[in-house]
Amino acid sequence: MNAIGSRSRVEGREKVTGEARYAVEHPVPGAAYAWVVQSTVAKGEITAFDTADAEALPGVLTVLTPDNAPELAPVSDGELAVLQGRKVSYRGQIVAAVVAETLETAREAARLVRVTYAARRHDVRLTPDHPGRYTPDEAEDGPWQARQGDPEDAFRAAPVRIDCTFTTPAEHNNPMEPHATLAAWDGDALTVHDSNQGPSTVRSTLAKVFELDPARVRVISPHIGGGFGSKGTPRPNVVLAAMAARAVGRPVKLAFTRRQMYALTGYRSPTVQRVRLGAAEDGRLTTIIHESFEQSSTVREFAEESTTPTRVMYRAPNRRTAYHLTRLDVPSTSWMRAPGDAPGMFALESAMDELAVVLGLDPIELRVRNEPDGHPEDGRPFSSRNLVACLREGAARFGWSDRDPTPGVRRVGRRLVGTGVAAATYPVLRSPAQATARANADGSYTVRIAAIDLGTGARTALGLIAAETLKADPAQVTVEIGDSDLPRAGLAGGSAGTAGWGTAVVRACEALLSKLNGHVPPEGVEAAADTTEEVKGQGDEYARHSFGAHFAEVEVDVDTGEIRVPRMLGVFATGRIVNAKAARSQFLGGMIMGLGMALMEESVLDEAFGDHLTADLAQYHIPANADVRDLDAVWLDEHDPHVNPMGTKGIGEIGIVGAAAAITNAVHHATGVRFRTLPLTPPRVLPEL
């Protein structure tokens, strides 16, 4: 399939030999170890600390509490105000930390810290009609609410109506590498080896929190063990490690444990979503109303913008989308792969399937009939939109035309079999960046940018982009990333990393080419680029989005309620692909996370204690090797001249968007039962069969 190239990852050898060093693995002599103490109540005040036993333990260097912790400069993310007061805002919040000579001692001493609380009654239950519910003023992605025509009247008047409520659970990102930082001070200069999605961002945050000149802060992150959004904002670990290192005058390693991550590193909000669709008898939508109810902690406002994708999907003259938040005494919600889009498209694409069933219309045909000419709200042209082509291509590959739409009639032994389809979308985003490109005297090139590799293969991708611009062999290009001392760049997030970094790399390489005259002096030739103007100057004359289609086959065991997915296909229209090899892996990875979302991932809140019960990988299930069978991801050859110089659209997230709906729609086809609450675990499924 078409792509700039198809290369194995350039850091592959380091990763298969164990040489690749992640955050706290960087060798530093004399490092001490920190361990956090977490609150055991969800709301209240700390009335007393007893740290005597912990401090008496040989090898303990210090116990940090709000009483002795240094004052930090306030930043907008309340999660970073580590140990700045005695108020407790959720269960699992950091209330103290121990620093000791060894990991074992730090851990034991943390257990010996006694904290007394004046607990207050907490409120952790999300309901759509919660009295504290409000509509956020602004979110990262545009207005919170969009309304056109008269959606409610149109709904009442519609000949065919769907009105359903979908519930999705809290989900935890669970990157395999827990959040971790190794911090060291040299006078007032701070160096951290940290696991994050953007070293430039971590640097500016640390500079603010500790009131340092950003030039005195360095963030080194050559390899990251996954993030999926949870490392997109600096987390308490990086602040606390720096604070602890300063307190003991030594380098400090702080790695959260898997269990600690469930309170401290963010998660996807649970959602309750009501979708109303009104249609004519021929399936043309007259109205779309999508509302979502979600939670946020009291520490940090974050909106899971679940209704945003609905704004770009289907044509309807009357439409309304809105999401509402309730601040609860829960750990802070944050980005998880395709925030908003993943749960939102589960709801919308399930509702579309329900409509297709009511109309007796093929679900692909229903979507084709509602394909808009331009942006459904304002008619702006799409820079490129190939949803229909994805659906058609997928139908041909998957063998959709043979499908008997009758639900609940295919049985093989104990298993009911069915197939389902759902659409996918994700916005095309980009942030400004700087980069340098250098021609070396030996004929090689060096590209430098503070990008980061979460597992996306950023080094390899940027090398391919640079080589294409320079008309060089990719093997001649070395890409340096993962260090805040490199030219400043944006996050690996919002599927925008390669687009933003790639733009800067292309511009730096172009600038280099214009400087080269065939001869490279011994000291080399370097050129730099800054895309701030270019990125800010991009107008919104086009709506820029990726599209895709998911197909799934399921088998539902009628005796156990267990669902297996023997086949899944994703077809994507995401502009130009950079590295075919890694792109396929990334699409598949997203689809597998979508499989987890459909069938197993659920963070169960314990209302009595106020935090998540399922706080480890034995209870929070993610797909294992045997859960994944025949999986395929392909892409269309899409050319989009209106996105960025590479023509790429971003591929990190669209793989999860819509994947769960394809599976649950297939479950309906298999069983005739519509499940509107995720995930579809045997206890939920079996009683309905």
Added chain:
Amino acid sequence: MDGVDTSITLTVNGREHRLRIDVRSSLLDVLREDLGLTGSKKGCDQGQCGACTVLLDGRRANACLALAVAQDGAEVTTVEGLADGDALSPLQRAFIERDAFQCGYCTPGQLCSATGMLEEAARGWPSAVTGDLTADPDLDETEIRERMSGNLCRCGAYEGIVAAVKEARA
């Protein structure tokens, strides 16, 4: 050291180490913190993810669940010991070629696990999906998936892992 110390001997990747260790230390922490062998990863520290998988006296084991003090005299192979000098093992080569990882954090565990698994299959050990328990197991995709399911990969590189194991075995 601050807890109760003791001495053990460990042979790691063919090299013998006399170590003074804290009796509370896991084998994983001794490898990572005392020996600087950080190839073995800590994904959960409680036996649920497989990132810490090493070969312990030839069999795959979760190093986070093994108390180091109980391993006196043991032979340990970590990911750092899989290659023969500069020559990668067939599995390591196949992992790169088949894109069997993204972030790479589960990869050392996957590699040690696959190395041990191939040995188990070669000895005729059955798995939960083996049909005929008396015949030599046929390592098809279903068998590989089942036998590799103790190693979680959040990036979802399973397809590549299965392909790499098949290729390395061929």
